[in-house]
Structures are given as structure tokens and as C-alpha cells.
Amino acid sequence: MQEKSPLTDDPKKKISFWLDENFWLKVSMVSAASLLALFIVVCASAYLSANTNRELTRSIDSIYKIGILGIATVTFSTVIWRGLVSTRQVESQVKATNHQAHQIELVRKQNERGQRNELASLLQKGAELLSSEQTTDRSAGLATLHAVAASNQEFSKQAMNILAEQLEKVAKEDYNSREYKNITEAMQDVYDKCSITADYSIAFEAPNDETKWSIVKGISRIKYTNGYFRLTREESEAVFLGTNVRFVGVRFESGTHAVTYLKYKNCRIRGAKIIFYTQAPVERNIFEMCDFSGCKVTIRSSKNITGRDNYYYEDTPPTTRDGKPLRDEWLEANFSKRQRWKEEQH
Template identity: 30%
Template sequence: MDNFDRLLRNENMWFKAAVLVAFFVFAMVIIGTIISLGNAINAEQRGQSIDVVYKLGLIGAGLITFCTVAWRGLIATQQSEMQRLQIDKLSQQIAATEENNLATLLQKGAELIDEEKLGQVAAGIATLQAVATAKNAKFSVEAMNLLADYIQNNHHAKHEGVHFHSARKALEAGNNLGRVAERTVFFEADETADETDTWHSITGVQLARYKGGYAFSGLFDSGKPTLGRQQFNGVTFMDGSMDVHARHFACIFRNIDVQTIKTMKWSRNRFVDCNFSGTSVEPMASVTDIRAGNNWYDVKNPPNGDHSFEWGKYLLPVTEAE
């Protein structure tokens, strides 16, 4: 069956068939005409014989047409397949060229980002971002690794400077495309850190760990897609609203509207001047008396919306009039 199928798909076979059919039809018509004219007794018989030869000729012409149509169709299919193969080959060549260009950019970016001149560092970060966010993602992880290494080596104690923010945004751009560096970064505030030296959210890495220092809650809100890749130890969060998770340990929350507490022990962190109105609390959480820190809730909107629980033993109750 396979051999027969290949035979039917052979355009040369249909061309030869069309030529042979044409030859036999031509011969048949000539011979049939001669015989009809020679044997006919009268004009009526001669007309009937010629009519038969004419109809046989039409059948032959139909066969020739069928063979030529099949031949042309196979030729068109073959040409289309050749064009597809040429396009695929060209696409592979273009992809190979793009990969070579990206490899060159990666190497150049790695060299520039390690320079001492500020302009060269900026060019290196921009180059690595181009590789990290390129449509061809073959070298994106390597580029993001270099960006994460730059931040770790140069900004482990303070998140400041134009180059830091450029590298952070480059990692974020890669993260937005679903690309993540193969790095864990660790930041620890030095003794001189104050409220003006705040941490920033680093995305696009396996894990970002922060120790000590300060942070504005808005930079680490629960809407960040990679918040689960961050851990905090002894960090002071200031102002705004946010969720408190198990990844917060020995942290201080100051003047925060607490949206959710997803930790079983409140005592693992410290709260100061925080609003717990309508806060979602884990059902089995170990609630601690934190009234001394001036933490409060609206009596009309207690945590979990639970008016039956004695929240006044743990938080300062206030009313709208207050």
C-alpha cells in the first residue's frame, strides 16, 4: 500500500500517463476514423461510426485532462514544500545569527558591568537587560545572574544610586516575562542605616533575604508577584498597608494598616501604632496582648469581623469619634 501511495504521489508517473493516454487516444481516433470511413456502406452508417469515434475521443481527452491536473497539482505541492523548507532553513539561520548576537552582547555586558567608570557600568546594565528581555530567551538567565551578582556585590548594605535602580528594574523586566535568575541575594543593613536608607523589592531572583534596616510597606505589598521569594529578619516596615506573613521574623511594623496576619504567633514580630480594623487573622493564631504598642481597632470593624471575640484584651478599642 505504501509503494502504491508513493507511486500516486510521483509527478513523473502522471506526466508519462498523460503522454501515453494522449498518444493512444490520437492513434485510436485516426484508426477508428479510417476504419469507420472504409467499412461504412452508406452515409448514415458513416455518421454513426464517426459519432462513436468522437465520443471515445472525448473520453480520452477527459483522461488526459485528469492526468495533467494531477501532474500540475503534484508539481505545485512540491514547489510549496520546497518553499517551506527554504523558509525553515532561513529561519534557522536567522535564529542562529540572533543567538550569536545575544552571546556577544552577554559577553560585552559582563565586561562593562565590571568596569569602574560609571558610564560603562550603565552601558553594561542596559546591555544585559536587552539580553534578559530578548524574544530569544536562551541567554536570559545568564544575563539576570550577572545583574543579580552586581546588586549583591555592590549594594548588599544599601539600596541606593542610579546603577542600583537600573539593575533592579532590569531584573524586574526579566521577571515580568517569567524569567528568574539562579541566584539567592542577601542584604544586611550596616550600623549607620537609618530611616532614609530603605530597602527596595528585588524580583527576578530565587530568593531575596533582608536583615535589619527599614522599608516602606508600599514597596513590599502583597500585590508583588514574587513576594513569596522574599524573607525579612529584623526589618522595620513603615506606613501604608500590608500583609504580615510567616516570612516576617522579628520585624517591627510601625503605623501600618494590617490587612492580613498569616502567622500563627503574633509575638514573633513587634507592632507599633498599627491599625487592626477588619484585619484577617488565622483562626488558630496565638494572639498576644499588644496594647502597649498603641495598636488599635475600630469597635465597629474588629479583626475578622468577629464582634463576639474579646479583642479589647489584645488591642485598644476605638470609635470613629475618637
Template identity: 30%
Template sequence: MVEKGNGAGDQSGHKPATDINAFLKSEPFWLAAAFVTGLSVIFMTLVAAANAVFTLTGTELADRVDVIYKLALIGVGVVTFCTVVWRGLISARQADAQRDQIAKLAEQSRASERSNLAGLLQKGAELIAEKDHPARVAAGIASLQAVGEGSEDRYGTQAMEILADYLEGLGSRAFTSPLGKSAINALADITKRTNRWAARTISFSNDPEDYDPEYDFRFSAITGVFEVHYGGGSFLSEEFSAKTTSPTGYRFDRTTFDECEINMRCGQWDRCTFETVKFTVADFRRSTKGTYENCDFSGCSVFAPETFPDLRAGRNWCDPKNPPVFSRGAKDFDWTHKLDTAPTADFIDDDDDGSLFGPSK
């Protein structure tokens, strides 16, 4: 019984405070307070003034009128205060109502957009599957790109996954057909504009044993997915850097790179051939059984320098005024034991200043 009484006491102790707060935030209370105060001031002012006029004269009357005037001013101030609070409560209520309305409209807009994106995603998936109708596939790619660049991460990622699956389904034709190139560009644009990427690892293979010299097949870099595997094939004048390919990772097997710019930390390079390549970052822990010919390592940032092989046999070189640098700070090293110090004739372009990649900056 005692505990029950204490519980009731606690409840009765908290309830009045809540009631008072609610009462003080009540618009009718402050309106009534202003009304009652105003009437009281008028009534008391009239009564006091009448009493002073009929009972006092001279200096006493003047003093009494002065007192009545000051008290009336105080009353007017109280009325003004109550009125200001009342109007403030009304404004706050209206502002809250507007915020609630805006929030509801925003939620309705988001719900409508989600519904539209879901419908567009479904339609895009249906269109891109109609491989016998190129026009519909193109419409499907455009629809999926619109979803990918939309405001909903979930639908955007799903759209990118559908595009990635479509590309993998095309195989080598993904790099030669107009629709494949459109899908590759769509993935790149979505990633560039939204920083989204598909949780997909896709693979492409073009075995050198099946290579037709009359059919100059080349890969191109795909971005916007978790990882891409390339087997065989070749790349021409592609750039593999953290800026151009992030967050996509790469794995290459028996692939040829010609006149490319490469950061080796962007992928894993197995039995690859590099010809007249400009290396910006070298990490030979990521490369196995590679072949290097006429490659430029000038200014290259080198990781794990103990793994850097002797590449002079392949006529690979660096500018002696701009040698490779160790990633963890400059160190004195004689690069003539690893690289030539001038490009070969095969590397020089007669149209520029002597470097395949233009004048050094």
C-alpha cells in the same frame, strides 16, 4: 538457510510497496502518463473515426460517432486527472522547498541572535564590573537588560544573575545610588516582561545600631531573584503581594515597615516592626516576635487563625463591617478579642475619609 530465505522474502515483500509509493509520487510518471494517454486518445479517436466514416452509413455511423465521442471524453478526463496530479506534486515540492528555506532562514536568524546576545552578555558583564566608571556601568546594566528581555532563556537568566550579583556587591548602596536603582528596575522589568527570574539568593543588611538619624536609609523591594534577605533597615509605602513580588521570596530580620501593604505569605518576618501597615493576608506562622502598631486588618484573609495573637495593646484594628476572614471559608468569630474596631488618631489622615489607604471600595 530457511530463516535467511524468510528474511529475504520479508525484504522483497516490503520493497515493492515502497517502490510503488515512490513511483506514484514521481512527477515524471504522471507527466508521462498524461502525455501517453493524450496521444493514445488522439490516435484511437482518429482511427475509430476514419473506420466509421469509410465503413458505416446512416444510423450506424451516428451511433458509432456518439460512442467515439464518449470514449474520447473519458480519455480527456484521464489526461486531465494525470495533469492535475502532476501539477499538485510540483506545487507540493515547491511548498516543501519554501518551508525548508524558511526553516533554514529562521535557524540562521536564531543563530545570529544567539551570537549577538552572547556578545552583548559578555560586553554587559565587562562594563558593569568597571565600578570606577559610572557611565560604563550604566551601559552594562542597559546591555544586560536587553539580553534579559531577549528570546534566549539561558542568556536571559545569566544576565539577571549578573545584575543580582552586582546589587549584592553594592550592599546598602544598592538602594541609594542611581546605578543600584537602575539595576533593581532592570530586574523588575525583565521579570514582568518575560516571567524569568535569577536563581540567586541575595542579602542586604543595615544594622539599626549603626543607623544615622540624619541619613534616612530605606530598603526597596527587589524582584526577579529566587529570594532576598533583609537585615535591619526599613520600608516605606511598599507593597508586598503575590502580584507585585512573585516569584521572589523574602526573609526579613529586625526590619521596620511603615505605611506598607503586606501579604505575610510572601516572606518570613523575624523580629520586625509594623507601623500603620495594611495587612491583606495574615499568617502568623511566618512571623516571630513581631511588633504591631496601628495596623489595619480590615478584610484580611487569615491563615492558621489559632496563631492570630491579641493585638489590641498596639492599637491594631479592623472595620467591624469588614472584619478579617478565615482563608478556608467564613466563620463566626468575635474579633473584638483580638483587634480594636476603629483606627486611632495616628492612623487617620485628615485629607481622606478616615483611612490611611483611602476610601474603602
């Protein structure tokens, strides 16, 4: 039985054969050589066989046409060959680029695995040091966990949770200790730089009303009982307005407050700016010399605000949550009205 040519059996081989750059290079070279040989032979034959000038002219015209056809053939095959070479070079460059990108990705993953293992080890070591009885070990553990949390990586929140748990333990012993201050500063630094909070709930309870609270950032839920705060309006806006925090029996001296249900209970707020007021009767908060200008008020009953000397400026009176005016008699019963321009003149 006669064997079939491999080029006629497999369509893919047919295609690859016609896309072989070596084939078109050979075609170009053979065409050029054939054209040169044919040109020499035809020229010699025309010169030797021509008896008159007219016959010579006719022969030269034939040679010209053959030359054009040959040059076209050589040009065509050469263009295809150069195109295939360019395509191969581009494909080689793409393969090299993909290979380089693959190598870079492998190195990146190796670095990530190495960094992850290192952070996991530091997290474990920091937790062990922080639970030590030695002050120096706890300081080293705090520094280690601070670094892990500030890395803003996979174990940052776990490190913050460990710091929050330690802060709660320290707070039960002494709110004024150096360790308490160092932990709050570390957590505040991580929160300010990375916006990471511990998924943790802490209840701080002061031993007496004269305990001054300091700002604690980086904890998702906080409850303060007793003691007092003395903050600027800017500090209180940055800390309390966007935090899940509760106050029970706390005294506030200045600050900015959004008094909502279950956030303040049995608190005394003095000399502060009140931007939102909703209060259940059981909360029994007291307001003294507070500025209610522009405050959004939700009134569930006709009960008056407990306190004294609260006020608003007449150009920005308190309103309902949707901006509607409040009853004049309620405003008169709870606030004094001030004029800005008179105070600015003094």
C-alpha cells in the same frame, strides 16, 4: 530463452504505465483520428452501396452508433489524461511549497544560530565590562546585559543572574548609589516586560533603621534586614505577595501584607492592611494601627497580637482560613471595631 516484457515483470511498472499521462494523450489522439477516418470511410461506403432510402437510413443508424462509441472512447481517454495532468501540477506545486518551506526553515535556523552567537558574545562582553573598575565601563556593561536580558532569549536568565550578583556587591557599599538604582531599574524593566527573574538569592542589610528600601524586582529570593519601607498598598501587593521574600527587623509604614511563618520577624508594621496572619511566638512582630478587616487568621495559641490601635470594620471581621468566625473574646482583646458609615459621613 525468450525475454519477458518489462511491463509484465514488474507490477510497479504496470501501474506507472497506466498512470502515464503521455500514454492517455496518445490514446485520445489516436482514437480521435481513428474515429474521423472510420467516419469518412463508413459514410462513403454507405452512400455508395445504398440502393434505397431504407438501406441508407440503416447505414446512417450504424454510423451514429459507431460515432457515439468513438466519442465515448475519446472522452474517456481525454478525461483520464486531464486528470493525470492536474494531479502532476498539484504534486509539482506541493513539492515547490515544501521546498520553499525547507528553505525558509534553513534561513530561520541560520538566523537563530547567528542571533545566539551574537547574544553569547554580548553576554560575555557585558560581564567583562560590569566587572571593570571604571564607572563608564560598568555603565556600558549594565546596558549590554540589560539588552541581553530584555531579548527574552536563551541567555536572558544568565544576564539577570549577573546583574543580581553585581547588585549584591554594590549594595554592600552603598544602597543609595546611582549604580544600585540603575541596576534595580534595569532588572525591574526586564521583569515587567518578560517576567524573567534571576535565579539568585540576595540578603540586603541596612546599616541603620533609617535606611529606606526601594522596590527590587526580578530576583527569586530576597531577605531584608533593618531599614524601612514606605509603599502604597498597590505597590506592596504587586511586589511582596507573590515573591519569596523575608524581612528581619524591618519597619513598614503602610502597605498590604500577608504575615506568614518565617516571612516577618521582629518587624514593626504600622498603618497597613493585613490580609493574612499566621505568627509563631518567636517572630515577635508588632502591629500598630493596622486594618485587619477580612483578614484570614491562623491561631496556634491563645496569645494576643502584639501592638496597639489595630482594628477591623464590623461588616468584614477577621475569620479563620476556612471562613469561620473567630472567638469574640479574642477579637475584643486584639482589635477595636469600626463602622464604615460613620467614618464615611465625616
